[in-house]
Amino acid sequence: MSWLIIALIFWLAAWAANVAMVRSKWADTTLVRYLVPIIFGLTLIVAWEALVHAFNVSAAILPAPSDVAETFAKSTGMLWEDFKQTVLKGALRGYFIGAAAAFLVAILIDKSPFLTRGLLPIGNFVAALPIVGVAPILVSWFGFDWHSKAAVVVVMVFFPVLVNTVQGLRETDAMMRDLMKTYAAGYFSTLIKLRIPAAMPFIFNGLKVAATLALIGAIVAEYFGSPTRGMGFRISTGVGSLSIDLVWAEIAVAALAGTAFYGAVAWIEKKVTFWHPSQRG
Amino acid sequence: MTKTALSVLTVLAAIVVIWYLAVAPMNIRVALDQADRAGETVTPETPVERREVSSWTLMAKNSSHIAAGYDLDRPRLPTPTQVGKELWKTTGAMVLKGRTWSKRSLIYHGWVTLQSTFWGFLLGTTIGIIGAIAIVQSRVIEMSVMPWAIISQAVPIVALAPMIIVLSSQVGIEGRGFPKALISSYLCFFPVLVGMVKGLRSPTGEQLDLLKTYSASGVQRFLKLRLPASLPYLFTSLKIGIAAALVGAIVGELPTGAISGLGARILIGDQFGTPLAIWSALFAAAILAGVLVTLIDRTQHVLLRKMGMRS
Numbered sequence: 289m290s291w292l293i294i295a296l297i298f299w300l301a302a303w304a305a306n307v308a309m310v311r312s313k314w315a316d317t318t319l320v321r322y323l324v325p326i327i328f329g330l331t332l333i334v335a336w337e338a339l340v341h342a343f344n345v346s347a348a349i350l351p352a353p354s355d356v357a358e359t360f361a362k363s364t365g366m367l368w369e370d371f372k373q374t375v376l377k378g379a380l381r382g383y384f385i386g387a388a389a390a391f392l393v394a395i396l397i398d399k400s401p402f403l404t405r406g407l408l409p410i411g412n413f414v415a416a417l418p419i420v421g422v423a424p425i426l427v428s429w430f431g432f433d434w435h436s437k438a439a440v441v442v443v444m445v446f447f448p449v450l451v452n453t454v455q456g457l458r459e460t461d462a463m464m465r466d467l468m469k470t471y472a473a474g475y476f477s478t479l480i481k482l483r484i485p486a487a488m489p490f491i492f493n494g495l496k497v498a499a500t501l502a503l504i505g506a507i508v509a510e511y512f513g514s515p516t517r518g519m520g521f522r523i524s525t526g527v528g529s530l531s532i533d534l535v536w537a538e539i540a541v542a543a544l545a546g547t548a549f550y551g552a553v554a555w556i557e558k559k560v561t562f563w564h565p566s567q568r569g
Numbered sequence: 570m571t572k573t574a575l576s577v578l579t580v581l582a583a584i585v586v587i588w589y590l591a592v593a594p595m596n597i598r599v600a601l602d603q604a605d606r607a608g609e610t611v612t613p614e615t616p617v618e619r620r621e622v623s624s625w626t627l628m629a630k631n632s633s634h635i636a637a638g639y640d641l642d643r644p645r646l647p648t649p650t651q652v653g654k655e656l657w658k659t660t661g662a663m664v665l666k667g668r669t670w671s672k673r674s675l676i677y678h679g680w681v682t683l684q685s686t687f688w689g690f691l692l693g694t695t696i697g698i699i700g701a702i703a704i705v706q707s708r709v710i711e712m713s714v715m716p717w718a719i720i721s722q723a724v725p726i727v728a729l730a731p732m733i734i735v736l737s738s739q740v741g742i743e744g745r746g747f748p749k750a751l752i753s754s755y756l757c758f759f760p761v762l763v764g765m766v767k768g769l770r771s772p773t774g775e776q777l778d779l780l781k782t783y784s785a786s787g788v789q790r791f792l793k794l795r796l797p798a799s800l801p802y803l804f805t806s807l808k809i810g811i812a813a814a815l816v817g818a819i820v821g822e823l824p825t826g827a828i829s830g831l832g833a834r835i836l837i838g839d840q841f842g843t844p845l846a847i848w849s850a851l852f853a854a855a856i857l858a859g860v861l862v863t864l865i866d867r868t869q870h871v872l873l874r875k876m877g878m879r880s
Contacts, residue, residue: 303709310709321712328713349739406576410584416812417858418819420727421832421851424839429645503725508823511727512839519728527731539728546723 295338302331351533360537366522367541374519375545377434378506382441387495390446394453395479404454411454415447423509432513441505448501449494456490457483489564492557499550503542585649594624595646596638601627603641604634647848655849672829675853681830683857685746685818689753690811696754697761697810698803704762705769705795722759726752727820734821749830753817757810764806768799801878804869811861819854831857 306327309320333353339345340352347355360367397403423440430436460483468478510520519538526535601611601619612630613619619627628635639648647655656675663674670677700718704711734748742748772794780790822832831850838846 306713307709310712315708324709324712325714325716329717350736402576403580404576405573406578406580409573409577410580413855413859416809416862417855418816418832418851420816420820420823421835421847421854423823424835425844425847428839428844500722500725504727504820507725507727508820511823523728523731527735532732532735535732539724539732542728543720543724546725547720550719550723 291338291342295335295342298334299331302327348530348532351536355533356536356540359533360540363534363537366517367537369517370519370522370538371541371545373434373515373517374437374506374510375503375549378437378509378518379441379502379549381434382438382506383445383498383502385438386442386445387449387498389442390449390494391453391491394450394457398454398457404458408451408454411447411451415451419444419447420505420508423505424512427509427512432515437506437509437514437518440509441502444501444505445498448497449491452490452494452497453487456487459483459486459490488561489557489566492553492561495553496550496557499553500546503546503549507542588646588649592644592646592648593628593635593638596641596644597624597627597631597635599641599643599645600634600638601631604631604637609634643842643844645844647845651845652848652852655845656852659849660853675831675834675849678829678831678834678850679853679857682815682818682822682832682854685749685821685830686753686811686815686861688746688750689817690757690814691754692750693754693757693814694761694807694810697758697806698765700758700762701765701769704766718759718762721755726755726817727823729755730821730823749818749821749827752821753814756817756820757814760806760809760813761803764802764809765799768802769795771802772798797876800876801869801873804865804873807869808862808865811865812858815854815858815861 306324309315309324312320314320337352337354340350351359397407420440422443426439426443427436430439464482464486465478468482473481507520507523510518511524514521519542522538523535526532526538598619602616605611605614605616611619611634612627613622638644640651641647644651659673659675663671663676668674700714704715730748730752733751737748737751776794776798777790780794785793818830819832819835821827822830823836827833827836831854834850834853835847838844838850
């Protein structure tokens, strides 16, 4: 019972602190903008911990965050192995190959308005499909190691980046292109100095969507067969052997990796498209 | 419009042609193995030797066996015709035989997935809309929840999916419907939330000022201006949301050993080594996604026209 009361008090205090911070004159400072969501997240974790203790939930069903943290600290070696296999080898390589391929294809297609018109609706449609379903096919084509995982990620990442890049390349208006013409700029200098920079906000939209898809692809592909390491492998075997705390530690790694990856892409976007209204506001 | 249709058809035709061409190199090994076992002579004679040679050399040396690659039971890459036939066999032909709801019919499996998609969509949309209203109304909620909503999408849901299923079965919820709907709502709520926040904030200062001169209350301002103004945004995100919900329902079936649903067909096809089942389930999912998005698109069209928003 005392756990519940502690959690309740913590929640009320955290909420009051957040309200006070948002209403204070420092509401727009960077510190407050980070502090408020962090306190909210802490509240959720405290509530989870309290509920597990208050209702005596078995560790085989839902371990407390403190147990998960302990397992995490104990098995960092293994988690690092899995992280290397799934994120560094599978997801990141697939992400770069897929995004680069999509970018090149977009530039080639862009030369033909006919192809662009045809490809945009198809690409948009394919980007909305459950492409993760191809995972078993690609695993049987490319084997169990990271190659098949990267292949799944390539396929998943390709279409969102392609569609956004093609759309972005069409963003320049006639005035801008005329200006380039008065400078006697050819196709390539117009592409590099005007159209690709103008497409950057769109490209990064695609890259951000793709960043969240990349990890999903790499993990799902591991459910269909993998060497005896990798996050998806550990999760599916962990559920089977009831080492649930390890599964949650693995989920924490996945969450951290996903957030860091997305954050990195968003950070690069900020540096590259600093001129865009959405980044200045 | 016809110009676009022509372009789309050309690209589609090109894809089909490339697909047909790719079947030959993809399947030549399987075809040769089969011919070898049937006692025919193929050029590098043992499978081990064949593994050393590239598909192109194999095709050049055994050109008479290329055609066999287009008619395999268990191809590495089936032809579009094979996929089409399999699709028809598991949908239309089943209906004609009066076995629409048989366990081998994709209509049955599609229906199972559709149910999870629907409940997940409903749950996700509700959470998204309520969340958006709360975010627009309260700055504290916006500052504490919005970053986590973004982070939630960066967390790979497939990692959580097995846990959601374990948890819900321990809590005493029978069946796979609920956990699948939960997973699909997880993917679905975010686009709705973002679109709805944008939509509820879309009224201009002038419009808000006008309502102030009418001395409208906060509730009236919300019901008569913000809510209607958000509808076009809502529908755009609903289209993304329903596609995401379908992805979620299928992802919810993949890692969990489900036995019915399109994702389960993919899983079973993988375990029993029947690629045609996987391909036909994939195409069924694609068709389902197309139908769902079109349905919402039509609804949007009719509704917005009635409200006088778009011609």
